[in-house]
Amino acid sequence: MYDLMIIGGGPAGMTAAVYVARKKLNALLLSKDVGGQVNWTLGIENYMGYQFIEGPELIHKFEEQVKKFPLEMKVGEGVSNLSRINGGFEAKTDSGETYQAKAAIIATGKRPRPLNVPDEEKLRGRGVTYCATCDGPLFVDMKVAVIGGGNSALEAVDDMVKIAEHVYLVSLTQLTGDQILIDKIQAASNLTMFLEHEVVAITGEKLVDGIKIRNLKTKQEKGLEVSGVFIEIGLMPNSDLVKGVAALNRIGEIEVNCNNEASVPGLFAAGDVTSVPEKQIVVAAGEGAKAALQAHRYLQRLS
């Protein structure tokens, strides 16, 4: 039985791993992949210490740092289920293996809800992005489309009208975000809204060059030339593994308190899978460190 299992290999899980390894805990990191969403990030200007770095390069640096320590890491082992056992937790992986530990940190992240339209996957990281805060400043003076009608789409629009040459907002419904945000963006002179429209395709060979949209009422289709497509229709937390074990909020995120404790003693969580609202690399790293130090304190006090 390990002291601690870390489940997830993105910024939160890897930071937790470094902190835990430095405490010489007998720990195991299990993850489907290394880097998670960061692998899809076009360029990062807001991870402190690097003025500009590509997602995969930053992840490589994190991974090297983890590997400096003698911590057991099993990559390619997604955890499908975590259950409580006497004295701790048991993880069952996709391949059917089981691992046990006295405490666990869940850092399985989120996955963006995709539009599921042609060429979206191919152009991911090539103009298709799922995070305006992360990637917005890379589209200075370009034309972009923001897809969605809720708060995150409206916040993205409010940011992008200051940065981009022109912003198209495409929403399946009328706007559903806060009125104050709706009022604010309607004042922008470089915004065109297509409400009750759907996106039917994203186009481009190596980089995005446009989108095709359809009016839901008239069924009329229209092409828009854009270099960036911000898909802001929500993210899905990878929290299925703890369903029934830990409390989740209404959007499926693991509820944590300020100390990264989930609703079960010995269970901690960090990063995008949690109820912490900011989904940012530096925040996930900070939360991973907090979760690791809290888990260490929990184990120090176990008799």
Next chain:
Amino acid sequence: MYDLMIIGGGPAGMTAAVYVARKKLNALLLSKDVGGQVNWTLGIENYMGYQFIEGPELIHKFEEQVKKFPLEMKVGEGVSNLSRINGGFEAKTDSGETYQAKAAIIATGKRPRPLNVPDEEKLRGRGVTYCATCDGPLFVDMKVAVIGGGNSALEAVDDMVKIAEHVYLVSLTQLTGDQILIDKIQAASNLTMFLEHEVVAITGEKLVDGIKIRNLKTKQEKGLEVSGVFIEIGLMPNSDLVKGVAALNRIGEIEVNCNNEASVPGLFAAGDVTSVPEKQIVVAAGEGAKAALQAHRYLQRLS
């Protein structure tokens, strides 16, 4: 009147500055210095992205990153007082200048409580350290002294007995930390405790080579050869500027909720000055980003 003032120029304040600048807020950063406690950190192995980096070098990288953005920065301007005014806050600096903003982020950090013994200041960062979690792994197989008798000292001892050749614990009083930690450290074979002893001097030319201690009862003095001295007698939050404005906890830290909001609308705080228990660079950076994004959201919703 600025949209936002950031007070403090350590990891939390500088990260907040980058996030705020990317949101194109009209913001001002005021700070006594750049880097805060990180300037005194011997070497950093747990800031993700750098396997090993000296404190001043990391701070230089942070500073360059902030300066890439058109954000106003006044360094050398410590803020002695922050007060509420109509529509926001007013900061008064040590030099008597005043600045006003609709919202403020306090990131003024902490300062370690010093022993106030000869040569402590001279040998700071040269074997004298105030953070076992940060610097402990640098003293592998060396002799070290931990000064203090509370939980942070005991946690430092528990860490260091696994790393160092020998650990001396020197405390003015009997141990005051949790019993479970006391039990745990007493099992270590490489620990010698000097309770009811005071440290009268730290010695060494360029690097620490020892400490001199005195038995409080017998007044007998004794020298101990050590390469590292971990002073764990507490830290003092730099929160005087908001006394009477924001709620502080019993040790003087600014009380924040999970969203980095202090007790007053529009006032946010991040990093070591807050009630967040983990005092780590990566945590401060993460909290700075959270505070900045929350402040941005607050300003977006101001009419």
